[in-house]
Amino acid sequence: MASLWAADIPRPDLTNFEKRGPSIIEVEYLSSYNWIESSTPTIAVPGCPLLWCPPNTPKKAPKDSRLVYITQNAVRHPESPLEPLFHSLYLENPSYNIQIVDLITDRNNVRKLLSFVNPRLFINGLEPFTIDVGVTSNTVIICRVETETYAVIGPHEFRCYGHEFEKVFTTIQVPQSTRYHRVISYKFSDMKFVVRYETDGYLGEYSGLSLEIKTRASRNPICIHEVLPQLWVSQTPNLVRAYHNGGLFGPLEVEDVTWLAMLIKEIIRVVRDNGGNAVVKHDGKSDSLEVRTRDGKRMLPLDLYSKLGDKVESTQVIRSDPRKMILKIGDTVYSDIPQYHTLCETYNYLGVDVLRGQSVDDIFADLRACRTDYELEYKLRDVAYRLLFLIIRGEFGDEKTDPVKVYNAMLFVVSHSGTFKHGTRTAVRAAFKERFVVSPKQQSQLERWRKKDFSEPYLSDDS
Known part of the structure; x- marks a missing residue:
């Protein structure tokens, strides 16, 4: 048009x-x-x-x-x-x-x-x-x-x-x-x-x-x-x-x-x-700017518009194609931007202090505190990402009790769909299953929440 x-x-x-x-x-x-x-x-x-x-x-x-x-x-x-x-x-x-x-x-x-x-x-x-x-x-x-x-x-x-x-x-x-x-x-x-x-x-x-x-x-x-x-x-x-x-x-x-x-x-x-x-x-001569409506593709991939708070239709795929943009950190190349695993490795490579000295108990406490603070969504993303980073890159001193604590924190995120977005819940769940041995009881609980996710409409999100 x-x-x-x-x-x-x-x-x-x-x-x-x-x-x-x-x-x-x-x-x-x-x-x-x-x-x-x-x-x-x-x-x-x-x-x-x-x-x-x-x-x-x-x-x-x-x-x-x-x-x-x-x-x-x-x-x-x-x-x-x-x-x-x-x-x-x-x-x-x-x-x-x-x-x-x-x-x-x-x-x-x-x-x-x-x-x-x-x-x-x-x-x-x-x-x-x-x-x-x-x-x-x-x-x-x-x-x-x-x-x-x-x-x-x-x-x-x-x-x-x-x-x-x-x-x-x-x-x-x-x-x-x-x-x-x-x-x-x-x-x-x-x-x-x-x-x-x-x-x-x-x-x-x-x-x-x-x-x-x-x-x-x-x-x-x-x-x-x-x-x-x-x-x-x-x-x-x-x-x-x-x-x-x-x-x-x-x-x-x-x-x-x-x-x-x-x-x-x-x-x-x-x-x-x-x-x-x-x-x-502007034509370079007049004393006014001409504004004309623009019809066509947006300036950014739709996943970036979602970070700006813009609403997109649930039927639209909002992930950008990772093959279109490559990140190079030092001598390492990262081509799959949406993948949290790669992102954690990147922060570790850069020496970014993601955990800020926090243990799994500290992160779980922050998760519960953020649960009541709906308006500060960026705080939710930050705490959930620290949990994800801990799962992927963290070191655990007690191989018996620490995995249980991490599981409880992860399950808290997975089970609160009204607080944590689908992309966050999916990433945390997948990271846990990759890092730890999942018991049959834990697997049953995770499967129940996974089915609940897919039985409800949602917007895909990378936060």
């Missing part, structure tokens, strides 16, 4: 907008990943950017050539460019409550909206752009849309030195990495944002300080106001302005540059009032 015009959103009143002085607070790192050169979409979690290590003397860099990515997420995973953000997030923060987030986006989308709000911040002024916007029950998702997602520079063409400059002045930290992405959260106005962006490199002596690299011919210096919006949106504190003469770069310094709510809220309102999915366009 063709898209239909929904609304025109005018540019906010800049006078009033600037007086309020919008600011970013409560910045928090969430996750990161590197795209790995592979025939199958593969990310390494957590990621690491390039290490800034410039030579002490002037150095010549070749001109950029061959394949250059414009948006690598869309090139490597076109079915859902935002999906890697979620996988890295839940791998590094398995208990993260995504439903408290108001907006999830790439930095590029916010820059485009910022350019519309205040074109004076951008030296090239306004340019046409398109973004996809989806509204779930609590959260807005904005997906980047580009006419071209990559470019191929021929051997006799010249565009710039930026990509080759990075190869000369930085050192790769993740083998076969093609780009590093970072995910942060912060408060902007009264909204909580989760923002993904590329980071060019980091300073070795301060591994947490990311930097942005810009190259330009020395005859055309880079004005700081050209890059401030980009640095502000991602809260990137350091900038390298690299000037060259015919590809020869002189001495370089790292600069500290630490420096749109009305528009975003209006976009959310209009999209929510028109079915929850829309395309927002």
Whole structure:
């Protein structure tokens, strides 16, 4: 079905907008990943950017050539460019409550909206752009849309030195990495944002300080106001302005540059009032954004929408195909994301303290306490996952009494279908049967609850 015009959103009143002085607070790192050169979409979690290590003397860099990515997420995973953000997030923060987030986006989308709000911040002024916007029950998702997602520079063409400059002045930290992405959260106005962006490199002596690299011919210096919006949106504190003469770069310094709510809220309102999915366009000239309804597939696999609190029909299969995305942790590759067994091994490999020193008695006590706290669903997931991790990876000192305690905790989860979702109950039950010898009496009880599960309608869930 063709898209239909929904609304025109005018540019906010800049006078009033600037007086309020919008600011970013409560910045928090969430996750990161590197795209790995592979025939199958593969990310390494957590990621690491390039290490800034410039030579002490002037150095010549070749001109950029061959394949250059414009948006690598869309090139490597076109079915859902935002999906890697979620996988890295839940791998590094398995208990993260995504439903408290108001907006999830790439930095590029916010820059485009910022350019519309205040074109004076951008030296090239306004340019046409398109973004996809989806509204779930609590959260807005904005997906980047580009006419071209990559470019191929021929051997006799010249565009710039930026990509080759990075190869000369930085050192790769993740083998076969093609780009590093970072995910942060912060408060902007009264909204909580989760923002993904590329980071060019980091300073070795301060591994947490990311930097942005810009190259330009020395005859055309880079004005700081050209890059401030980009640095502000991602809260990137350091900038390298690299000037060259015919590809020869002189001495370089790292600069500290630490420096749109009305528009975003209006976009959310209009999209929510028109079915929850829309395309927002700007022609590069007018004083308004055009919003058109969008008909087509969603931006994320349905299992990720379920984590956002979005309802799906019980007849729909909500698991994403694990073959479409591969996680690489160190030298180990994990291709079956929904499988809890693999996830436990991954956390163990990363040294994540999942159990937090708790015994099976402590976990059972937490399970019973959470039983009465329906509103904090993420707490239920967290405690149930600790039990699952204990079953799969835990060590038991008493081979007689500990399995009985684990069985009782497991049975508590399995028998409370109103509290723990089907995916959780199934995983805990399967893990127990794999780890321990199940007595005939225990098997009979488990079979009774298994049959009860399948006699009732439910939504499949990976929580």
